Amino acid sequence: MSKPLKPQQVANKVLKQKPLFILDVRNESEFQDWKIEGNSVEIINKPYFDLLEGVDHILEELPKENVLVVCAKEGSSIMVADMLDEAGLEEVYYLEGGMKAWSEYLEPIKVGDLSDGGELYQFVRLGKGCLSYMVISQAEAMIIDANRMIQPYLDFAEDHGITIKHVADTHLHADHISGGRKIAEEVDATYWLPPKDAPEATFHFESLEDQKEIQVGNTNIQVEALYTPGHTIGSTSFVIDNQYLLSGDILFVKSIGRPDLAGKAEDWVGDLRNTLYDRYKDLSEELLVLPAHFGSMEEMQESGIVGKKLGELYRDNKGLQVENEQEFRRMVTENLPPQPNSHEEIRQVNMGKLNPDEDRQREMEIGPNRCAVSE
Incomplete structure (x- = not known):
């Protein structure tokens, strides 16, 4: 039997x-849109419906x-894996x-270290390309850009004897549902959000303003907010401990942020350029x-x-x-990839205007993030 x-x-x-x-048995369109990737991964796609009569071919x-x-929810992959096991393959x-x-x-x-x-920890969501962060000092923590699944953060904090004091989002996300507000409610932490991104928010938050300093722990570790619009009108970066620049969706390792997820590409592309070519230029090139x-x-x-590193x-x-x-x-306006799945609904959820059940939230997020300008 397979395992x-x-x-x-x-x-x-x-x-x-x-x-x-990996043998991915989802249909071809799902596979082409989104798959497990890695430098050591070899993967082929054979749709499940083509394997119903056997796997010999x-x-x-x-x-x-x-x-x-691999399949979408598990069931089909179990059946195919068992068929491969019966066909004589080992360790399926x-x-x-x-x-x-x-x-x-x-x-x-x-x-x-800080x-x-x-x-400082980076929480890597390999299956969607999302990155979130936990700043820790003196057994206190701040979480930035939390994902919808809040339990991993809560478990990590509990396992390490940490109290979560602050939670923030660098901007109003459109590709995934934020877990920031939910974490803040769960542990009675302060939730920070750029006010320009959430004029219609239905919940209370603290305004993440330019040059706002948020203390974490009783040390001199400071999370300094830096107003850097372009991906959204409220996009805010964080400089942490004069070592790290959390750039949100403004700047990526191989690309830059897209300015169109609120339908404002022509309006926001100038802000994006100012942030990348002026504001970030004033920062240390040694920032990671x-x-x-x-x-x-x-x-x-x-x-x-x-x-x-920025340099x-x-x-x-x-x-x-x-x-x-x-x-x-x-370059920016002509190289925009397809918009993320359900991006407008996700924005509404992150403003508190929609409250879909867990299954619908999961469905809304399925697929890759598409926050960057295409290379």
């Missing part, structure tokens, strides 16, 4: 670049052992919970840029961290090398 492999086990293989062969395309079968696995579970798994990775003993998303595994360091990005990131303003406008 289950948990999302955490798959993530471990991807992050540590261990060989992983695909055996030559598979290794003799260690095959992971299926992804427990399917791509639904893969989409929701968060892997915490330590980025580095002054006076603090730490830590974005809210990544588009491919190429953006990930060997440690699993997604990030790169290196000004040298290597093509989106930061278009000096002519009209060329920049053209």
Whole structure:
């Protein structure tokens, strides 16, 4: 019989670049839109409906052992995995919970130490390319750009004896549902949000204003808010401990943020340019840029961290090398990928205007993030 492999086990293989062969049995359009990726991952797509009468015709395309079968929710992959096992393959696995579970798994990775003993962690959502952060000092924490699945943050805090005091979003997200407000309510923390992004918010939040300093712990670790519009009108970056720049969806390792998810591309592209070519230019090139998303595994360091120094990005990131303003406008507006699934509904949820059930929230988020301008 085939055996289950948990999302955490798959993530471990991807992050540590261990060989992983995947047979994805979803339909071709779903596979092309979104799949498990990694430098050590080999993957093929054979739709489940083409395998109902047997798997003999695909055996030559598979290794003799260690095959992971993947489907949307688990059921189809179990059936195909069992068929492969009966056909004589050894060590056949299926992804427990399917791509639904893969989409929701968060892997915490330590980025580095802060002054006076603090730490910064990056929570990597491999299945959707989302990145969130936990700043820790003196057993207190601040979470930035939390995902909808709040339990991993709560469990991490409890396991490490940490009290969550602050939660913030760098902007009003359109690709995924924020867990920030829910975490704040759960642990009685302060929730921060850029007011320009949430004029219609139905809930209370503290205004994340330019140059606002948020103290975490009793040390000199400060989270300094920096108004950096462009992806949204309220987009706010964070400078943490004079070491790290949390750029939200303004700047990525290989691209730059898109300005159109609220239908304001022509209006906001100028703000985007000012942030990238002026405001960020005033910052130290030694700051490690830590974005809210990544588009491919190429953006990930060997440690699993997604990030790169600001000076290196000004040298290597093509989106930061278009000096002519009209060329920049053209590059941004002509290279916009399809908008994220259900992006307008997600914005409404993040403003508190919609409250869909858990299954609908999960459905709204399925698929890749599309927050960057195409390369």
